[in-house]
Amino acid sequence: MDKIEPGWSTFDHIADIGVRGIGRTMEEAFENGAKALFSLMVDDLLKIENRITRYPRCESFDEVGLFVAWLNSLIAISDLYNEVYSNFSVKISELKLSAKVMGEHWLKSKHGIGIEVKGATFSEAKVIKKQGLYIAQCIVDV
Secondary structure (H helix, E strand, O other), X not given: OOOOOOEEEEEEOOOOEEEEEEEOOHHHHHHHHHHHHHHHHOXXXXXXXXXXXXXXXXXXXXXXXHHHHHXXXXXXXXXXXXXXXXXXXXXXXXXXXXXXXXXXXXXXXXXXXXXXXXXXXXXXXXXXXXXXXXEEEEEEEO
């Protein structure tokens, strides 16, 4: 078995793309899952500056639903305000998530076109603990 490390990644899926966050805590896994999501939308996460702060909240019936709701809330505010984010601070208590996200207005000339993500789905969705780390993942519709 390969050793896993905290961080984020994307993975191929037949028609869409998977996003995965890994962390020492569930909160860190969700934060890294958000980074995976926005890595699809822009050419380089490091080019996103912390100029705007938003405070999304969501809740769900279980941890998997909470991860999907979290990503969908980010997709919604990103689309609503035409913004991209790269800095995430998540707090989870009793299946309720509150977060502070930071980013800036999306500019084609700065952030590139990237991939339009329509929504997070329950396909291949899971939140598990493996080798002492949390893994949160799902397929996003592109």
